[in-house]
Amino acid sequence: MALTARDRLIDAAFELFDERGYDQTTVDEIAARAGAGRTTFFRLFRAKEDVIFPPHEALLEAAAARLSTATAETAGVALTEATAIVLEYYLTEGRRARIRYRLTNAVPALRDREVASMRQYQRLFREFALRWLPDTPAARLHAELLGNAAVTAHNHVLRRWLRGETEAVRAEFADAMAEVLRLHAAGLGPAPAPSTPSPDAASVLVLRTRKDLDRLLPQLERLLE
Amino acid sequence: MALTARDRLIDAAFELFDERGYDQTTVDEIAARAGAGRTTFFRLFRAKEDVIFPPHEALLEAAAARLSTATAETAGVALTEATAIVLEYYLTEGRRARIRYRLTNAVPALRDREVASMRQYQRLFREFALRWLPDTPAARLHAELLGNAAVTAHNHVLRRWLRGETEAVRAEFADAMAEVLRLHAAGLGPAPAPSTPSPDAASVLVLRTRKDLDRLLPQLERLLE
DNA sequence: TACAGTAACGGTACTCAGTTCCACCGCGAA
DNA sequence: TTCGCGGTGGAACTGAGTACCGTTACTGTA
Numbered sequence: 001m002a003l004t005a006r007d008r009l010i011d012a013a014f015e016l017f018d019e020r021g022y023d024q025t026t027v028d029e030i031a032a033r034a035g036a037g038r039t040t041f042f043r044l045f046r047a048k049e050d051v052i053f054p055p056h057e058a059l060l061e062a063a064a065a066r067l068s069t070a071t072a073e074t075a076g077v078a079l080t081e082a083t084a085i086v087l088e089y090y091l092t093e094g095r096r097a098r099i100r101y102r103l104t105n106a107v108p109a110l111r112d113r114e115v116a117s118m119r120q121y122q123r124l125f126r127e128f129a130l131r132w133l134p135d136t137p138a139a140r141l142h143a144e145l146l147g148n149a150a151v152t153a154h155n156h157v158l159r160r161w162l163r164g165e166t167e168a169v170r171a172e173f174a175d176a177m178a179e180v181l182r183l184h185a186a187g188l189g190p191a192p193a194p195s196t197p198s199p200d201a202a203s204v205l206v207l208r209t210r211k212d213l214d215r216l217l218p219q220l221e222r223l224l225e
Numbered sequence: 226m227a228l229t230a231r232d233r234l235i236d237a238a239f240e241l242f243d244e245r246g247y248d249q250t251t252v253d254e255i256a257a258r259a260g261a262g263r264t265t266f267f268r269l270f271r272a273k274e275d276v277i278f279p280p281h282e283a284l285l286e287a288a289a290a291r292l293s294t295a296t297a298e299t300a301g302v303a304l305t306e307a308t309a310i311v312l313e314y315y316l317t318e319g320r321r322a323r324i325r326y327r328l329t330n331a332v333p334a335l336r337d338r339e340v341a342s343m344r345q346y347q348r349l350f351r352e353f354a355l356r357w358l359p360d361t362p363a364a365r366l367h368a369e370l371l372g373n374a375a376v377t378a379h380n381h382v383l384r385r386w387l388r389g390e391t392e393a394v395r396a397e398f399a400d401a402m403a404e405v406l407r408l409h410a411a412g413l414g415p416a417p418a419p420s421t422p423s424p425d426a427a428s429v430l431v432l433r434t435r436k437d438l439d440r441l442l443p444q445l446e447r448l449l450e
Numbered sequence: 451t452a453c454a455g456t457a458a459c460g461g462t463a464c465t466c467a468g469t470t471c472c473a474c475c476g477c478g479a480a
Numbered sequence: 481t482t483c484g485c486g487g488t489g490g491a492a493c494t495g496a497g498t499a500c501c502g503t504t505a506c507t508g509t510a
């Protein structure tokens with residue numbers, strides 16, 4: 001099966017933006033290289049900028065679906081994993097994520113769009129946090145802070161990876177989210193301090209191979225003594 | 226002294242946007258009502274959107290100036306007051322702040338611009354927080370979280386005021402910033418919360434006791450094989 | 451096979467934001 | 481007066497985004 005027009009347009013856009021830069025590329029040129037018409041481009045993408053951004057609608061839906069299964073006890077894990085869905089998408093993008101990162105740093109319009117799209121996730125997470133909180137002004141502030149903190153942790157770790165500062169993205173993200181949840185522990189759900197970690201907590205470990213475990217075990221035993 | 230062309234353009238823009246809406250108003254119409262030319266508009270404002278937004282450059286400078294006087298002991302107060310400078314500007318705007326709030330809620334392009342401009346403050350506050358923190362990955366995350374939290378607290382309270390949900394903006398903002406600083410106390414300045422464990426690997430693995438490790442180890446080994 | 455309905459496609463022309471170039475005006479200095 | 485010179489506005493241009501419309505390709509139906 002041949003690539004869809006949508007895929008061809010995305011390919012063409014990344015190629016051209018990478019070669020000449022964003023402002024130096026017109027929508028006509030993208031459409032031409034993709035063998036499509038201008039009209040088709042704007043039917044498939046609301047604006048020129050949209051062609052290089054992740055499918056945030058789909059990611060938002062996936063994240064919302066993950067959140068919908070949470071209980072008060074697993075809220076922290078759910079938030080972590082919902083955020084991880086977005087992170088995983090970026091990780092699968094490889095080369096494109098790097099091109100986009102360079103472009104968003106260079107072109108103000110793209111950076112603005114990127115920043116603005118984060119707002120959607122913040123809202124989703126805020127509404128999620130509000131489920132477990134009383135309807136008070138203080139709680140609404142807490143919910144907003146937590147939602148923004150989750151997105152901040154995500155972006156922070158993602159940017160480190162995009163800059164080549166780390167390979168252990170998933171581990172760092174788990175660390176960052178754990179820290180976020182610890183900071184906001186007072187405001188969300190039952191405090192994680194008590195000695196019964198939920199069974200889902202294992203998913204936060206981000207150990208991928210047996211070697212990871214061997215490496216971490218000595219540290220763990222020392223810390224837990 | 227007559228109003229400057231800049232002031233007349235701002236007045237005209239608020240009037241027209243308020244009367245007809247943002248998309249239904251062209252730059253030519255704004256310039257015409259202000260008795261100026263199109264060229265003058267674009268010399269004074271980089272884009273159509275900019276004409277209704279606060280002078281963020283000046284506010285950023287003022288905030289930075291306030292921050293520059295801080296010591297490690299007064300960092301929290303400095304951050305609060307620097308953020309308050311921005312809040313105070315909005316409070317002096319009165320009617321215009323309300324018009325802008327309605328417009329930014331209705332017009333995606335304006336909301337995006339508004340969100341993007343917040344990023345400047347986040348960066349300023351992050352750099353400020355980094356002054357008092359060691360140069361470690363964990364500290365950089367803390368700095369970013371704190372910077373974003375300060376902006377979040379500001380926006381949260383400001384929006385409540387814009388929606389008419391409160392008159393006690395300054396008091397609520399002080400409360401919110403106090404809460405933010407309390408949450409991030411572990412990461413900034415002298416910690417008022419004594420017994421908080423430092424963020425280590427231990428906080429990620431929700432293991433709290435040696436017994437937890439013994440219990441989970443068999444499962445882990447099985448999973449990782 | 452022919453035909454009708456429908457959905458996607460692509461071309462054309464339009465509006466308007468933003469840029470560039472240039473001519474003009476007022477004003478102070480030599 | 482004449483020479484700059486900063487501020488101004490007009491005119492033309494590029495390109496994003498929209499509206500309209502004719503054409504093509506793919507369905508199901510007779």
